[in-house]
Amino acid sequence: MKFLTIAKKEIVDITRDRRTIIMMIVVPLFLIPVLLGTVFKITKSMAEKASEKQLKVQFFGREHAPDLYRAFAGMDKVIMLDQIPVDSVESYIQEEYLDAAIHVGPAYQKNITDNRQAQIRIQFKGTDSFGSTKDRINGVLEEFENRIVAERMDRLNLKPEVVKAYNIAYEDVASRQEKFGKIAGGWFPYVFIIFGFMGAMYPALDLGAGEKERGTLETILSSPASRLDIVLGKFLVVLLAAFLTAFIALGGMFVGIQRISDIPAELIIVINEVLSPKTIGLIMTLVLPVAAFFSALLLGLSIYAKSFKEAQSIVAPLNIVIIFPAIIGTLPGMELNTVTALIPVLNVSLASKDIIAGVMNPFYMTEVYLSLFGFAGLAIFWCVKWFNRESTIFRN
Amino acid sequence: MIQVNKLTKDFSLTRKQRKELGDEYKDTKTLRAVDDISFECQPGRIFGLLGPNGAGKTTTLRMVATMLKPSQGSISVSGYDSVSNGQKVREQIGFMTGQTALYDRLTPTEMVKYIADLHGMNKNEYQKRKNHLFDILDMHSFADRRIARLSSGMKQKTSIARTIIHDPPVMVFDEPTSGLDVMTSRAIMDLIRSCREEGKTVIFSTHRMGEANQVCDDIAIIYKGKFFYNDTLDAFKSEMTQATFEDEFIYRVGEA
Numbered sequence: 001m002k003f004l005t006i007a008k009k010e011i012v013d014i015t016r017d018r019r020t021i022i023m024m025i026v027v028p029l030f031l032i033p034v035l036l037g038t039v040f041k042i043t044k045s046m047a048e049k050a051s052e053k054q055l056k057v058q059f060f061g062r063e064h065a066p067d068l069y070r071a072f073a074g075m076d077k078v079i080m081l082d083q084i085p086v087d088s089v090e091s092y093i094q095e096e097y098l099d100a101a102i103h104v105g106p107a108y109q110k111n112i113t114d115n116r117q118a119q120i121r122i123q124f125k126g127t128d129s130f131g132s133t134k135d136r137i138n139g140v141l142e143e144f145e146n147r148i149v150a151e152r153m154d155r156l157n158l159k160p161e162v163v164k165a166y167n168i169a170y171e172d173v174a175s176r177q178e179k180f181g182k183i184a185g186g187w188f189p190y191v192f193i194i195f196g197f198m199g200a201m202y203p204a205l206d207l208g209a210g211e212k213e214r215g216t217l218e219t220i221l222s223s224p225a226s227r228l229d230i231v232l233g234k235f236l237v238v239l240l241a242a243f244l245t246a247f248i249a250l251g252g253m254f255v256g257i258q259r260i261s262d263i264p265a266e267l268i269i270v271i272n273e274v275l276s277p278k279t280i281g282l283i284m285t286l287v288l289p290v291a292a293f294f295s296a297l298l299l300g301l302s303i304y305a306k307s308f309k310e311a312q313s314i315v316a317p318l319n320i321v322i323i324f325p326a327i328i329g330t331l332p333g334m335e336l337n338t339v340t341a342l343i344p345v346l347n348v349s350l351a352s353k354d355i356i357a358g359v360m361n362p363f364y365m366t367e368v369y370l371s372l373f374g375f376a377g378l379a380i381f382w383c384v385k386w387f388n389r390e391s392t393i394f395r396n
Numbered sequence: 397m398i399q400v401n402k403l404t405k406d407f408s409l410t411r412k413q414r415k416e417l418g419d420e421y422k423d424t425k426t427l428r429a430v431d432d433i434s435f436e437c438q439p440g441r442i443f444g445l446l447g448p449n450g451a452g453k454t455t456t457l458r459m460v461a462t463m464l465k466p467s468q469g470s471i472s473v474s475g476y477d478s479v480s481n482g483q484k485v486r487e488q489i490g491f492m493t494g495q496t497a498l499y500d501r502l503t504p505t506e507m508v509k510y511i512a513d514l515h516g517m518n519k520n521e522y523q524k525r526k527n528h529l530f531d532i533l534d535m536h537s538f539a540d541r542r543i544a545r546l547s548s549g550m551k552q553k554t555s556i557a558r559t560i561i562h563d564p565p566v567m568v569f570d571e572p573t574s575g576l577d578v579m580t581s582r583a584i585m586d587l588i589r590s591c592r593e594e595g596k597t598v599i600f601s602t603h604r605m606g607e608a609n610q611v612c613d614d615i616a617i618i619y620k621g622k623f624f625y626n627d628t629l630d631a632f633k634s635e636m637t638q639a640t641f642e643d644e645f646i647y648r649v650g651e652a
Contacts, residue, residue, distance in 0.1 A: 005513040009502070016501040016542075215495030219558070222461040222491035222568075223514040224483050390464055391408070 002225040006233025014203045014237065023202050024241055028195045028249035033256030050132045052077065056097070057137075058084050061104035065118075068104065071144050075136070093125050099133045100124040115152055176270050178357040189283060189352035190326045191253060192246040193345060196291045197322050199245020200238050200298050201315060207234040208302025209311035217393065231299070231387040235380065238299050242291035243284075250280065282355045286348045289372035293344055294322065296379035300386045306395055325349070341367035344375045397597055398437040398460060398566060403469035405430040405455050405621075429455040431621035432469070437597050437614070439565070442588060444612030444629070445601040446645065452621040453601035457570045460599065461491050473566055474597075487515060490564035492584075494574035496555040500544035504535055504554040507543060508561050515562035522561070529557045552580045556587050567591045569600040573607065585611060605642040619649045 014020045058081045062069045073080050084092055084101075092098040103121040111118040120141070124133050153160060172179075211217045220230055257271055298315060305311035322345055328334060329349020336350045347368045354360050386392050406426040414422060430452045437443035445453050458464040460471055462482040471478040473485040498507055505526075512522045530536050533553045538546055543554060560567070569588060573581040588611050591598050602608055608615055608629070615632055617625040625632060625648060638644040 002514055002516075005510070009499075009506075009510045012506065013499055013501050214499070215493065215497040216499060218458075218461075218463065218491060218493060219497045219511070220514070221463045222486055222489055223511060224486045224516065225514050226483060394458075394464070 002229040003233035003236070006220070006225060006230055007236045010203075010207055010234060010237040011240070014206060014241065017202075017206065020202050020206070020241070024199050024245045025248055027198070028245055029252045029255070032191065032249060032252035033259060036253070036256040037259075053132070054079055055133060055136055056081055056099045058082060058089065058098060058101045059104070060086060060101065061106070061108065064106050064108045065104045068102075068108075068120075068144055071140050072102065075140055089123060093123055096125065100137050102137070112148060115156075175358070178359060180270050180356065187330055188250075188253070188356065189286070189349045190330055191249050192283065192287045192352075193290065193322060193326045193348060195249035196242040196246035196287060197294055197319070200242035200291065200295045203241040204238045204295065204298035204302045205305075205308055205311045205315065207238060208299050209305040209308045210302075212303075212305070212393075213307050221393070227388050228384060231303075231384050235296060235299055235383065238295040239292050242295050243288060246287050246291060247284070279355055283352050286351055286355075286368070286372065289369070289376040290344060290348050292376035293372065293379045294318075296376065296383040300379070300383040303383075303387055304392050304395065329353070336361065336364040336368070338364070338367065341365075342371045344372060347371060397439055397472075397474060398435075398443075398599060399472040400433065400435050400456075400460070401470050401472075403430055403433050403456065403459065403471060404428065404467050405452075405459060405464065406467040429621050430459070430466075430618075433616075433618065433621075433623045434469075435616050435623070435626055437566075437599050439597045440592060440595045441613040442592050442598040442600055442611050444608040444615040445599060445618060446603070446605065446608050446615055447601075447618035448603055448649065451603075451618045453603075453618060454570055455621075456618070457491075457568050457599065457601055461489055461568055462486055487562075488564055488566045489568055490559040490562070490566070491568045491570070492555065492559045492572050493570045494572055494576065496548075496551045498543045498551055498554055498558070500542065502543055503540045504543060504546070504550075504557065505539045507554055508558050511558045512561045517562055525561055525563060526557075529561065533557055548577070549580055549583075552576070552583060556583070560587075560591075564596070566597045567599070569598070571601055571603070573602070573604070581607075605645045609641045617645065617648060624648055 055075070055078045057072055057078055059069050059072060062082075069080075072078065081098065084098060089098065089101045093101065101123040103123070105119055108118045108120075122134075122137055124137065126134070149163070150160075153162070211220070221227075225233075254275065257268060297318070301314050301318075302311045305314055325343060325346035326349050329346050334340070334346075334350060336347065336354060340350055341347050341364045351360075351365060351368045354365075406428050408426050409417070409424070413427075414424070417427070433452075433456065435443070445456060447453050455464060459466050459478065460473065462478050462485050465479060471485075474488045476484040476488065478485050499510075502510070508526055508529075509522065512526070517525070530539060533556060535550075535553050535557060538550050543551060546554065567588075569584075572584045572588075576584065585607065588598060588600055592611075592613075600608075600612065612629045614627070615625065615629050616623050632644075633641075636644045638647050
């Protein structure tokens with residue numbers, strides 16, 4: 001039971017460290033709401049700006065298609081220009097002084113009257129700041145085209161069904177929860193994983209390399225506590241820190257979502273429906289073994305390092321190793337299968353998507369748990385073995 | 397009582413370490429840090445392990461404290477074998493080095509309690525012993541202050557208290573005064589003496605010959621892992637051919 005004495009002492013020790021508290025509580029609890037709020041605010045203001053933007057359009061061939069010109073001139077938030085010479089149009093659009101140029105030829109009216117296709121050329125910049133020019137121009141053209149088609153059908157005495165053979169009714173049977181899970185589900189575990197890792201990192205460095213640096217390692221090694229007691233006591237504290245940070249991050253996310261006025265109300269309803277205690281509980285059962293996996297890994301590496309600084313440089317690349325599969329898990333189309341269910345971190349991300357969507361495959365879930373607990377067990381075993389190696393703990 | 401019999405310790409060398417050590421170690425895969433040494437430390441006596449840096453003192457003491465396993469030979473502490481009965485050995489030992497080895501974010505009381513708990517001391521026993529030590533070391537005024545905020549003298553006192561809180565019969569001091577100022581060094585030397593008066597077995601490593609001269613009853617000179625002398629301090633003094641203790645040490649190590 002000496003490992004409990006060690007764990008108790010380590011908890012007192014790390015909770016008195018300001019850096020640990022900032023990383024474990026302050027960052028996840030306050031940073032997430034701030035980040036979420038900022039992202040939503042920026043997205044909203046960009047969308048608003050895009051819709052409020054005055055579109056500058058030059059129409060070439062106004063005399064050939066006066067009706068079409070009027071349709072454009074009647075657009076909401078548009079400025080029709082007529083001074084730009086045709087050969088300078090491209091550079092004006094490149095520089096974003098002009099948003100679009102519409103070219104209509106002399107044959108336009110004849111083609112329309114003869115029930116033929118009229119050519120319209122539109123110059124625009126696909127990479128403009130808001131990306132909405134083409135959509136707005138297209139909106140006017142589609143409406144105008146529909147009007148012409150309707151007139152033609154009328155003239156030819158045809159019903160709309162002649163050109164529209166199908167009347168399609170799409171009925172989506174996916175629940176709101178499922179859709180949300182597939183789209184955003186991957187991001188939830190991403191937050192847990194990253195914060196869990198961050199939460200474990202500092203205590204792991206402090207309890208391993210920090211102990212060496214302070215010279216206290218010899219003190220506990222010469223105490224009656226066995227190596228297993230020492231490593232287990234430390235591991236439990238790192239795991240607790242990882243798990244708590246992940247949990248606090250979840251709290252931060254929840255607070256963030258509730259407090260941000262810019263999130264659409266219907267989305268909040270879905271989020272509240274989705275994030276039920278059962279869902280959270282299930283996700284946490286995935287987070288626990290993955291947290292155990294990287295807690296053991298971090299502690300092992302930290303014990304190997306000669307100093308805190310060296311430990312930091314050894315552990316830093318692991319950030320990428322953790323973040324990469326977590327990001328892959330958020331990609332659309334990535335699903336749990338017999339292979340992905342075995343890859344740690346990625347499987348947590350994908351399994352969480354399914355949990356949130358409420359479509360769990362028992363076979364894959366079993367595989368995920370077996371893999372996660374297997375890797376966690378292996379990492380703990382490695383950490384204990386590693387700690388027992390003289391060349392590791394007395395590397396300096 | 398510590399009995400060390402034909403103790404040897406080999407460390408395996410990495411390629412990088414072989415390179416750093418030079419041509420002598422080009423073809424060897426191991427470095428012999430301690431080479432077939434035997435000695436005995438008796439209760440109520442201070443055994444001084446003398447030698448320059450890198451001679452094998454710390455390796456020997458770490459093996460005594462079960463932190464390292466001997467490659468060959470055996471160590472018995474109060475009758476317990478260091479390999480097969482490591483935990484029992486550690487229960488008998490108080491280990492102190494030159495570093496204060498304290499946790500900055502704990503208070504002296506918490507630090508001492510932690511070590512007492514690891515040694516399985518019961519509450520009453522701990523309280524009595526702690527009060528006694530805090531009295532004699534005059535630690536009550538800063539007992540509940542964070543160690544990070546203590547002066548180096550206060551830290552040294554805390555370090556002493558945590559080393560002897562469980563009243564170990566065997567004390568291991570690994571260069572306990574290295575890097576310390578005169579005042580704190582003196583406090584440590586007093587502690588070593590008081591351990592002898594209490595009948596403890598004391599092993600004390602140092603490269604300062606003056607210190608050994610002050611407190612040791614028995615001495616061993618270690619150099620490149622081997623013993624070059626192992627007898628009483630009095631016998632050493634009577635055999636001296638050089639003017640000072642330090643000169644004699646350098647002379648003997650030089651001859652080796």
